[in-house]
Amino acid sequence: MKGRKINPKRFEIGQLKIILLILPLVIFMGMPIIFIINHAFKPMEELFAFPPTFFVKNPTLENFSKLIKFSDSSGIPLSRYLFNSLVVTVVTVGLALLLTTMSAFALAKIKFKGRNMLAKINQVAIMFVSTAVLIPRYLVICKLGLIDNLLAHILPLVAMPVALFLVKQFVEQVPDSLLEAAYMDGATDLDIYLKVIMPMIRPAVATAAILVFQQVWTNMETSSYFFSDDSMKTLTFYMNTLVNANNTIAGQGMAAAASLIMFVPNLVLFIILQNKVMNTMANSGIK
Amino acid sequence: METQVNTAAAPVPDRIRKKKKNKISRRENNWRGWLFIGPYALIFSIFILVPVVLAVILSFTNFNAIEFPEFVGFLNYITILTNDAEFMKYVLPNTIIYAVVVGIGGYILSFILAWALCNLTKPVRTVFALILYSPSMTTGVAMTVLWKVIFSGDQAGLLNSWLMELGVITEPVLWLTDTRYLLPIVIIIGLWSSMGIGFLSMIAGILNTDATLYEAASIDGITNRFQEMVYITIPQMKPQMLFAAVMAIVGAFQNGMISSMLVGNPSPGYASQLLVNHIEDYGFLRYEMGYAAAISVVLLLIVQLFSKGANALLTEKDPYGKAKVTKKERSVIR
Numbered sequence: 039m040k041g042r043k044i045n046p047k048r049f050e051i052g053q054l055k056i057i058l059l060i061l062p063l064v065i066f067m068g069m070p071i072i073f074i075i076n077h078a079f080k081p082m083e084e085l086f087a088f089p090p091t092f093f094v095k096n097p098t099l100e101n102f103s104k105l106i107k108f109s110d111s112s113g114i115p116l117s118r119y120l121f122n123s124l125v126v127t128v129v130t131v132g133l134a135l136l137l138t139t140m141s142a143f144a145l146a147k148i149k150f151k152g153r154n155m156l157a158k159i160n161q162v163a164i165m166f167v168s169t170a171v172l173i174p175r176y177l178v179i180c181k182l183g184l185i186d187n188l189l190a191h192i193l194p195l196v197a198m199p200v201a202l203f204l205v206k207q208f209v210e211q212v213p214d215s216l217l218e219a220a221y222m223d224g225a226t227d228l229d230i231y232l233k234v235i236m237p238m239i240r241p242a243v244a245t246a247a248i249l250v251f252q253q254v255w256t257n258m259e260t261s262s263y264f265f266s267d268d269s270m271k272t273l274t275f276y277m278n279t280l281v282n283a284n285n286t287i288a289g290q291g292m293a294a295a296a297s298l299i300m301f302v303p304n305l306v307l308f309i310i311l312q313n314k315v316m317n318t319m320a321n322s323g324i325k
Numbered sequence: 326m327e328t329q330v331n332t333a334a335a336p337v338p339d340r341i342r343k344k345k346k347n348k349i350s351r352r353e354n355n356w357r358g359w360l361f362i363g364p365y366a367l368i369f370s371i372f373i374l375v376p377v378v379l380a381v382i383l384s385f386t387n388f389n390a391i392e393f394p395e396f397v398g399f400l401n402y403i404t405i406l407t408n409d410a411e412f413m414k415y416v417l418p419n420t421i422i423y424a425v426v427v428g429i430g431g432y433i434l435s436f437i438l439a440w441a442l443c444n445l446t447k448p449v450r451t452v453f454a455l456i457l458y459s460p461s462m463t464t465g466v467a468m469t470v471l472w473k474v475i476f477s478g479d480q481a482g483l484l485n486s487w488l489m490e491l492g493v494i495t496e497p498v499l500w501l502t503d504t505r506y507l508l509p510i511v512i513i514i515g516l517w518s519s520m521g522i523g524f525l526s527m528i529a530g531i532l533n534t535d536a537t538l539y540e541a542a543s544i545d546g547i548t549n550r551f552q553e554m555v556y557i558t559i560p561q562m563k564p565q566m567l568f569a570a571v572m573a574i575v576g577a578f579q580n581g582m583i584s585s586m587l588v589g590n591p592s593p594g595y596a597s598q599l600l601v602n603h604i605e606d607y608g609f610l611r612y613e614m615g616y617a618a619a620i621s622v623v624l625l626l627i628v629q630l631f632s633k634g635a636n637a638l639l640t641e642k643d644p645y646g647k648a649k650v651t652k653k654e655r656s657v658i659r
Contacts, residue, residue: 044443044539044558045532053445060441060453067517068456070471071463073483077474089486090474141365150358156366163373164571165628167579169601170621173608174379178371197369200522200572227357249522256465263609277466297467304462312455319522319529323564324571324636 071301078102078298085290101295108292109276114269116276123273126191127254134196134250135243138205142239143231145202146209147217157206161324163199172263179264190264191272195254201246207321208242209235242321244314252304274300377625383618390612401619412620415595416603419508420578423599426512428577428631431519432570438520439527440554454528461521469586472514476500476587501588504596511584511597518583519576523569530565534558563639570635578628581605600624 046053077085079097109116144150145157168175175194184190212235220234236243261275277296280289308315359366384401386394405412438457442450463471475483478499485497500506538557547553559566581601584592590602590610598606600620608617 046446049446056441056444064453064456067460071459074467074471088481090481090483137365141362144358144361148358150355165575165632170624171376171380173614174376178375194372281466293470297470301467316529319526320533322526322568324567
């Protein structure tokens with residue numbers, strides 16, 4: 039049985055073969071990430087060095103300070119976009135987690151009419167391609183009078199079928215006996231949801247948080263289509279216009295800094311929560 | 326997880342559970358369920374269900390976003406099939422090629438990688454998984470800047486510089502304007518970012534497979550890892566395989582951003598134009614929203630169709646009706 043084991047506890051020579059086999063791919067996938075990090079700290083002469091360099095030699099924060107200075111000189115300060123993005127991200131993730139866990143509890147543990155149908159609809163909606171309905175969504179936002187309202191950033195992203203699906207799968211693993219016991223003791227649904235379900239499904243909540251966060255943080259569609267007032271748009275949108283509009287020499291440095299700023303929160307959050315994510319994924323199967 | 330495992334070992338017999346359920350009247354239950362799912366259902370309806378229905382309705386109209394939509398029957402669909410030269414010549418073939426390579430290719434790749442990672446120790450696996458997953462987080466600005474620098478058309482472009490140093494090319498290639506290279510580039514980037522949550526799901530699925538089965542199999546004469554993978558690993562993780570397949574399909578058809586962020590929309594010579602880009606092109610650049618809606622409906626139908634296919638291939642066939650029990654047993658063993 040040498041080396042032939044899923045999830046081995048110790049390192050064996052046989053594993054070296056596998057590592058060597060996939061290493062080129064891992065390097066190919068990882069290199070761009072290393073590049074983003076290096077690129078952002080390059081001083082001007084390295085950004086335009088010939089031949090171009092991959093790693094930074096004299097790291098500097100020049101690009102970041104330029105980015106801040108540039109946005110100060112334009113009408114709306116960077117802090118405004120950052121504020122918008124933070125508010126939108128926090129509220130969306132919070133609201134999404136609340137609604138998702140509540141409905142996951144209902145779908146997994148409360149027997150009610152229409153439950154199976156709702157679960158089916160949600161499962162089909164996992165395959166929903168949001169770009170495909172951008173136009174009707176725009177019409178809905180218009181009808182609701184939400185154009186240029188921060189809610190237009192938030193509400194369209196609150197209902198995320200994949201997140202609900204994953205959380206629901208996880209709630210199903212909570213043993214019924216535990217809930218029965220709590221009901222016997224006179225607990226209400228709300229008690230069960232808050233005190234039994236929520237503490238037990240933390241990994242799934244973390245996963246849902248990551249998924250929603252990634253969607254909100256990188257979302258540009260809401261800013262470009264639902265907002266005409268620039269001061270209500272998000273950091274992502276601003277960074278994007280900055281990158282596309284400034285093909286100048288100074289613009290390149292700012293773009294490099296902007297890309298790191300947009301990428302790092304995703305990475306950090308995932309690193310912090312990766313253990314919980316893997317835990318959730320164990321229950322991710324579609325049966 | 327600990328508590329869960331422990332309690333799962335002693336489930337309440339079905340008889341007792343049913344008795345308890347009967348005490349609560351059906352109507353009261355309905356009210357309770359809807360109370361919890363109501364808010365989500367409301368937002369889901371407004372921003373997912375209604376837009377899909379609206380898209381279907383709009384697809385039968387001529388709508389320019391200013392005047393009231395005018396009903397035109399199946400005209401839009403007929404136009405897609407017979408009169409949209411770009412669609413037939415570029416968009417459809419591009420989409421099919423992209424979906425096959427990134428969807429199916431990415432799926433197979435993510436399974437192989439997931440399987441390889443599961444044969445490694447936890448620290449190594451975690452680092453590798455993080456590296457492989459991180460591209461799927463690199464969207465928007467970060468992705469644009471990164472790949473624009475790498476594929477830059479002048480000598481200062483990273484790829485050009487490397488290839489010239491190696492002597493593969495003698496003068497810089499205009500990667501992002503040459504129509505021959507656009508689709509392959511978009512596909513490479515698509516593959517690069519395709520190790521998303523489907524990939525993570527597969528890792529978890531493989532890790533959760535029953536360890537005792539591998540021992541039993543080796544006694545029964547399964548000798549190599551390939552056999553092990555085909556006869557033991559895959560059958561045990563079909564639910565995860567299906568989830569990953571659905572994610573792969575969605576990813577394969579949804580990801581039009583790569584092309585429009587790198588080279589704009591429409592892409593030069595429509596060389597990397599995908600269905601999603603075509604929708605944007607008609608909806609928000611030409612304001613032919615009825616027609617764009619028709620393409621959207623086609624897109625949603627294609628995705629549905631492929632998912633049905635994946636479903637048929639991978640659904641857990643369960644002749645003994647014991648899937649739930651084995652799953653629980655599995656978690657106990659773990």
